[in-house]
Amino acid sequence: MNIEKRILTNANLPVSKKVVVNLLFSYGIINGKLNDVLKPHDISIQQFNVLRILRGQKGKPATLSSIQERMINKMSNTTRLIDKLIIKGYVGKEINKNNKRKIDVTITKEGLNFLNDIDILIDSTEQNIVKTLSNDEAQELIRLLGKIRLIAN
Template sequence: MEIEKILKITSNLPLSKGVVVNLIYTACIVNKELNIVLKPYGISLQQFNVLRILRGQKGNSVTLATIQERMIAKMSNTTRLVDKLKKKGYVQKELNKENKRKIDITITREGLELLDKIDTLINSAEKKIISSLTDYEAYDLIRLLEKIRLIAD
């Protein structure tokens, strides 16, 4: 359905506004679908992203700056996200041995177990989200989104 009908806009949007509104609206739908999967586990999409970043370190610790750099949503308050995950027992924090102003963060066994439970559900949700696209369309969409992101460089 056209975005104008969905949002009950009576006039045609200029092309640039139509593209941006469609992107934002679709991103909200994707976030909603993924958050539905995560809600029973008591974590947000941003917290899930932090856990996946930490899992990717294969037991090595990273600093808050490294996590922030690798976050999908760059405006997230990484310190707050990590503190919430620490309270839940999914991460641990320690002072960096070389630089006492930095904090080293690692994922705990509980955090890894949580990701093991969630991974299959997230993978299924992601497949459902793009189920109306052919493989060719999915690759084309990735290509087009990458092209739009060039403005960030």
Template structure:
């Protein structure tokens, strides 16, 4: 079904507008699907992203600024996001030893255990989301989105 029918748009849209609306609408659907899968674990897709970034640091602490740079969705409320994960005991914050104005962030054992459980569920969900595409179509989608990012960045 085309985007005009889905959103009940009666006017003619330019090709660029159709493309952007399609990307935004699809992003919303994917985001909702992933958040729905994570809901039973009481975390959001942004919190899951933070935990994956921290796991990738292999127990090496990172600063809030570095965390923001590595996140998929750049947002101003990263501090609040981290604080929620601290309350859930998935993340630790410590004052940096060389610069007391900075905070070091690390993942806890509980955070790693949660990721072990969630990873398989997210993998299955991502495969379902892309399931209607062939491997070649998936590669082409990745290539085309990469081209769009070059201009939008």
């Protein structure tokens, strides 16, 4: 179905607008599906992203600024996300030994266990989202989105 029908417009949209509207509309669908998986576990996509970043540190602490740099959604309030994850017992933080102005954040065993449990659900949801694409189509989509990101940065 074309985007005009999905957004219920009769306007003759220029290609650039169709691309952007399609991207935003698709983002909303994908975001909603991932939120549906995470919501019963009382965690947001942004909190999940922080946990994955920290797991990727392989036990080494990360600073708030390094987490922020790696976030998918740069608009997220990293400090608030970390504080919520601390309350849940998924991360810990302490003052950096070398620079008292920095905070070191690490994932806890509970955080790692949570990720191990939720990974299966997230992986299957991601696979379901792209199941209508062949491998070649998925690779082409990745390539095309990469081109858009180069221009957008």
